[in-house]
Amino acid sequence: AFDISNLRDQTGYVTLDRGYKNTGATKSAITFLDGEQGILQYRGYSIEELAAKASFLEVAYLLIYGELPTQEQYATFETAIRRHTLVNEDMRKIFDGFPVSAHPMSVLSSLVSAMSAFYPDAQDEKGSEDRHIIRLIAKLPTIATWSYKRSLGHPTNYPKNNLDYISNFLNMMFALPVEEYKVDPVVAEALNVLLILHADHEQNCSTSTVRLVGSSQANLYSSISAGISALWGPLHGGANQEVIEMLEAIKADGGDVSKYVDMAKNAKTTGFRLFGFGHRVYKNFDPRAKIIKKAADDVLSKLGVNDPVLEIAKGLEEAALNDDYFVQRKLYPNVDFYSGIIYRALGIPTNMFTVMFAIGRLPGWIAQWKEMRETKEPIGRPRQIYTGATLREFVPIEKR
Ligand code: ACO
Numbered sequence: 569a570f571d572i573s574n575l576r577d578q579t580g581y582v583t584l585d586r587g588y589k590n591t592g593a594t595k596s597a598i599t600f601l602d603g604e605q606g607i608l609q610y611r612g613y614s615i616e617e618l619a620a621k622a623s624f625l626e627v628a629y630l631l632i633y634g635e636l637p638t639q640e641q642y643a644t645f646e647t648a649i650r651r652h653t654l655v656n657e658d659m660r661k662i663f664d665g666f667p668v669s670a671h672p673m674s675v676l677s678s679l680v681s682a683m684s685a686f687y688p689d690a691q692d693e694k695g696s697e698d699r700h701i702i703r704l705i706a707k708l709p710t711i712a713t714w715s716y717k718r719s720l721g722h723p724t725n726y727p728k729n730n731l732d733y734i735s736n737f738l739n740m741m742f743a744l745p746v747e748e749y750k751v752d753p754v755v756a757e758a759l760n761v762l763l764i765l766h767a768d769h770e771q772n773c774s775t776s777t778v779r780l781v782g783s784s785q786a787n788l789y790s791s792i793s794a795g796i797s798a799l800w801g802p803l804h805g806g807a808n809q810e811v812i813e814m815l816e817a818i819k820a821d822g823g824d825v826s827k828y829v830d831m832a833k834n835a836k837t838t839g840f841r842l843f844g845f846g847h848r849v850y851k852n853f854d855p856r857a858k859i860i861k862k863a864a865d866d867v868l869s870k871l872g873v874n875d876p877v878l879e880i881a882k883g884l885e886e887a888a889l890n891d892d893y894f895v896q897r898k899l900y901p902n903v904d905f906y907s908g909i910i911y912r913a914l915g916i917p918t919n920m921f922t923v924m925f926a927i928g929r930l931p932g933w934i935a936q937w938k939e940m941r942e943t944k945e946p947i948g949r950p951r952q953i954y955t956g957a958t959l960r961e962f963v964p965i966e967k968r
Pocket residue numbers: 587802803804805807832833835836840841842843844845846847848849897899902903904
């Protein structure tokens with residue numbers, strides 16, 4: 569890699585790289601990704617091993633603090649999170665002002681942004697950072713479940729501090745007032761794996777957004793809220809919702825996958841892309857997609873769920889991978905292609921898929937924000953090449 573940062577000041581040159589396809593924005597010690605080989609590691613640990621052996625909060629600790637926690641460190645971290653799961657009752661008033669039909673991602677980004685009003689020390693008090701990190705990780709699932717409960721017309725559930733992170737989330741999502749809710753270990757384990765696989769992915773769109781906003785020294789809540797907004801887009805985390813909607817549409821249309829492959833091949837004229845296919849960095853396979861595809865099979869069979877959409881997804885993958893258009897452009901299923909099928913099997917509704925992604929990605933955003941602060945990165949401020957009008961004279965409105 570060639571570092572141009574000093575050269576530019578000397579020469580006046582600006583490099584143009586739309587979409588930052590080949591521009592490094594930072595040095596980072598958090599996540600290693602090799603797109604050619606399909607390798608993903610958090611702090612040097614392979615994603616495959618972490619998904620098989622770790623808990624999501626262990627991975628969160630690893631990403632944020634750089635090392636796997638000792639038992640004692642883990643107990644302190646986990647207990648602190650359990651004790652901060654309640655959300656200020658006044659935040660409910662903001663939540664109640666949203667229309668029932670509001671997309672849960674818009675509610676999530678707004679309420680996370682609102683947290684900076686409830687915890688104003690995040691803006692200026694040095695040394696309070698760990699408290700805000702704990703608050704965010706603890707409260708995000710609580711806020712997330714409010715949207716789902718209200719969409720059903722149900723009362724929301726308060727968090728229960730006797731439950732672990734994932735069980736607590738599932739309880740707030742699915743417990744009903746009159747029945748005792750028992751967490752299915754298959755469901756909890758599947759969710760654990762999915763959250764770990766989403767936990768960081770170096771300088772993707774939402775993470776770069778968090779870093780860019782944070783580089784102005786905006787507080788953690790504001791920076792994460794911006795990341796949630798960036799994640800929502802259908803070309804990024806919003807793709808997981810789009811995938812299921814696409815698979816449903818194919819099913820309703822008779823299940824002919826080749827028709828959709830043909831449409832995607834003519835993306836330039838049809839405007840249709842296969843959601844869940846392609847990646848800016850992975851040009852061989854997405855290692856997360858490999859794990860998720862296998863997990864989808866396992867989870868559906870363990871839960872006894874027969875989802876015809878899984879067969880359509882497999883058929884679509886096979887048809888695309890045998891097609892020159894996709895082979896030449898190195899387009900493979902990405903993390904979003906099979907994740908929605910698992911979320912569905914767990915009972916999570918489609919409009920909550922990207923929220924699940926946000927809960928998973930939160931530790932990565934936090935770790936990247938923290939690293940950026942610690943390495944004292946300068947404010948992010950890209951340059952441009954101006955293509956507008958040259959100097960002209962102002963014409964009064966009555967003469968235009
Ligand atoms: N379906 C059909 N064609 C595609 C697809 C697709 N899903 N993805 C890329 N292409 C084609 C493009 O049309 C382009 O073709 P061309 O060379 O003839 O012009 C070529 O492949 C390269 O695509 P770009 O858009 O230039 O690649 P880029 O790196 O900018 O985009 C992206 C990557 C956004 C992920 C893209 O592949 C895409 O839109 N995929 C669908 C949305 C999706 O699944 N997003 C989730 C990504 S993973 C994540 O964010 C968690």
